Amino acid sequence: MQLLVNIDHVATLRNARGEGYPDPADAATVCEQAGASGIVFHLRRDRRHIRDEDVYRLKKFVKGTLDFEMSASDEMIEICKDVEPHLCTLVPEGREELTTEGGLDMKVIFNDFKNRVFPALHGSGIKISLFLDPNPEDIELAHNLGADAIELHTGTFANAPDEDTQQKELERLSEAAELIHNLGMIVNAGHGLNLQNLPILIDHVNHLEDISIGHALISKSVFWGLERTVKEYLKIMNK
Ligand SMILES: CC(=O)[C@@H](O)[C@H](O)COP(=O)(O)O
Numbered sequence: 001m002q003l004l005v006n007i008d009h010v011a012t013l014r015n016a017r018g019e020g021y022p023d024p025a026d027a028a029t030v031c032e033q034a035g036a037s038g039i040v041f042h043l044r045r046d047r048r049h050i051r052d053e054d055v056y057r058l059k060k061f062v063k064g065t066l067d068f069e070m071s072a073s074d075e076m077i078e079i080c081k082d083v084e085p086h087l088c089t090l091v092p093e094g095r096e097e098l099t100t101e102g103g104l105d106m107k108v109i110f111n112d113f114k115n116r117v118f119p120a121l122h123g124s125g126i127k128i129s130l131f132l133d134p135n136p137e138d139i140e141l142a143h144n145l146g147a148d149a150i151e152l153h154t155g156t157f158a159n160a161p162d163e164d165t166q167q168k169e170l171e172r173l174s175e176a177a178e179l180i181h182n183l184g185m186i187v188n189a190g191h192g193l194n195l196q197n198l199p200i201l202i203d204h205v206n207h208l209e210d211i212s213i214g215h216a217l218i219s220k221s222v223f224w225g226l227e228r229t230v231k232e233y234l235k236i237m238n239k
């Protein structure tokens with residue numbers, strides 16, 4: 001199991017004042033020096049946090065896994081092919097959303113991904129991951145497309161209003177992880193994870209490889225510093 005830190009909100013803080021700091025690439029270096037296995041960033045179409053120049057700096061400075069999260073627009077596909085990250089995680093993106101609100105709807109996007117997106121990215125050597133809800137039908141369709149990995153959307157689990165709902169979502173995540181693994185794909189997970197819910201997820205869901213954590217980790221680092229915060233997450237993951 002590996003921790004990938006999402007540094008989007010280092011850029012949010014930088015952009016709040018239009019200064020050049022804090023620099024997401026510096027944050028990435030601190031995270032990796034503290035033991036993170038890699039870095040995630042989401043280049044949004046509206047460039048609300050990460051900007052194009054950040055992407056190229058991250059490519060230059062990140063030594064471990066670089067996970068480029070993006071919508072499947074032609075513009076993003078071109079940037080991704082130019083940057084050549086290890087992993088491209090395709091996510092749905094809404095202009096008005098505060099953050100990603102759910103997984104891709106495979107039935108809706110299947111033909112477009114089959115005819116346009118996968119042919120454009122295949123052959124580039126970049127692994128393709130699809131951000132999905134823990135839904136067997138979506139997972140089967142992702143497998144039919146030839147996805148290398150699935151990132152399970154953990155937001156519904158993380159934001160569950162009560163224990164019963166959380167337990168049900170954990171069961172869905174656990175069954176989905178088994179299915180992904182049995183189909184020969186890599187099981188990744190992320191969204192809304194924090195120091196409280198991460199141990200519960202890890203206890204219940206097998207086969208997890210990359211876990212991406214952003215907003216809660218960067219928020220905690222305001223109080224603890226980035227190095228200590230990354231190390232606290234790693235303690236949970238390495239138990
Ligand atoms: C895919 C996912 O759940 C998150 O990584 C999210 O896409 C990050 O984007 P924001 O940092 O804009 O919330």
Ligand SMILES: NCC(=O)COP(=O)(O)O
Binds near residue numbers: 190
């Ligand atoms: N892919 C999920 C991610 O990168 C981090 O999401 P969050 O912790 O900011 O919700």
